[in-house]
Amino acid sequence: MNIFQSLIIKKVTGAYPALKELVGAALFENPKNPEFGDTALPCFRFSSVLKKSPAAVAEELRNLFEEDDSFESVTNINGYLNFKYRKERYIEYVCGSFEKNTLFNDIKSYGGGKTVVIDYSHPNVAKNMGIHNLRSTIIGQSIYNIHEFLGFKAVGVNHLGDWGTQFGKLMWALEEWSSYEEVENKGILFLNEIYVRFHNEAEIKPELEEKAREWFKKLEDNDEPALKWWKLFIKVSMDAYNDIYRRLNIKFDHITGESFYIKFLDDTVNRLDERGLTEFSEGALVVKFDDSENMPPCLLKKSDGATLYATRDIAAAMYRLIEFKPNRVLYVTDVAQELHFAQVFKVMEMYDPTNKDIFRHIKFGRLSFPNVQMSTRKGNIVPLSEVLDRARDKVLDIIEERNADIPDKLQTADKIGIGAVIFNDLSVSRIKNIEFDWDKTLSFEGETGPHVQYSYVRIMNILEKTGSFDTIADLSLIKDEFSYDLIKLLEQFEPKVKQACEEYEPSVIANYLIELSKSFNRFYQNNRVVGEEVKTMQSRAYLINILGTVYGKCMDLLGIPKIDKM
């Protein structure tokens, strides 16, 4: 809420105390048609309290502002009370709030240091990171960035899939067909090949599955050769993952695989036992839910006594509660795991009712390639590194065509490719399924990553050319509608970032970035900065400088690389 809106509320509740309970920030709306005004107060909800029609209420309230010189006009249209701010005061107010980063400081206290644990990316060791890992990784990182910016204590967790019989398969296969050195040299793609080959052979010779189980048992028993293989898998995998994380600017505070929680499993099951939550059903140890939950039971142990995915996630959840004392724990995964997390969270709540509001499944829709079925076993997943390389190469072609003389072409192309891939993902609501489309993603026009980066380049070029100056900009020179629209949009920065945080929706910021870009480009078309009369240039450069800060921050929050020249 800005100072004008505070003033409106103060006057309205002063004159009509009965409205006090109804009036709040949520009541103000941005008029659909900017001709109406800068902010609007819908009077529909007041009408029942004051026993008058909305239009009559609006008319009465309008009279309160007859003498008020904070507003250029106050009009009553269809039950909406529309306010036009006194422009120069509004401009001063918005620009002032960005001055010396006071607004940023205000935003940064929003989280109040509350701890939010965010579990994202979590690739499966020895498996190549594919396009299916992409969404979790970049959505998770963006949510992390947003929380951190808003003053939460964000804890990024990479929960590696580093345990299970698939490692037994690899160990047996490598002992037979390969060597430690070969794996070390050829890396993770080689492990994928071996994995596929194992499954092909196992279709003919089912006894191989038994061999794999034997090797996994060796691993569970800390057998030295098995352990050596396993450690190699992790090293080779992390090398590959870190390459991608570096390119995408992904960071974690804790990297702990499933194997880390093995030692807590017995204790976890015991705790649930002590609360009387467990029972045997069809030979398996389960937690059953109330009928109203409409969920199948959560399996803790198979009939053979082995633990399951859910058991490990419950153990991990309990560990995180103790280790991080979080106010919230977010799991950024595919929507397909909805039931799994619903079960795990319910078990956590049954164990301790105060856990009810802590855990959240941040689910997202499928990202698919046209005509590609994902299956690691068949080996036809699309490796993420190849996607990024291909994006870079396609961008490189376009750069050669349009602007061949920029420096660091390869590096720039990589950043544009990455920005394109990230923006393509983050610009739509999480829940939507996305079919990856090269042409759409790498298009340089319209609502795309390259376009967002291009506008930033233009902003920065202006600032580079105006240089810095000591004199204070004369804001009264800002009068045109394009600047004013831009300023109104800049005021939205704080609410937009908060909304993105509350809804765990980076797309809110992506869409805001598009709005900023459009508004800036209109400004750019109609207002020159460089070459104008000094005072005018300074006032415009001042505005563009604020825009650059906000724009750049939004790019940072999404993880879109910033570029000087493109």
Added chain:
RNA sequence: GUACCCAUAGCUCAAUUGGAUAGAGUACCUGGCUACGAACCAGGCGGUUGGGGGUUCGAUUCCCUCUGGGUAUACCA
């Protein structure tokens, strides 16, 4: 079978969380570079918000139902 999610312009998506004449991009058709970068700007075309009921001052939004698509559904993760 059951549960959850999705359905808005030819296509990809928004819509201030129940508000004003449902908005952008793209595609298509016009017009604009002797310019701080035309990867841009201005204009045009395009809608029974999947169908039908209901709730109310007001529904793309909430409820019911039907249709179409997706996901999950006990010893994989």
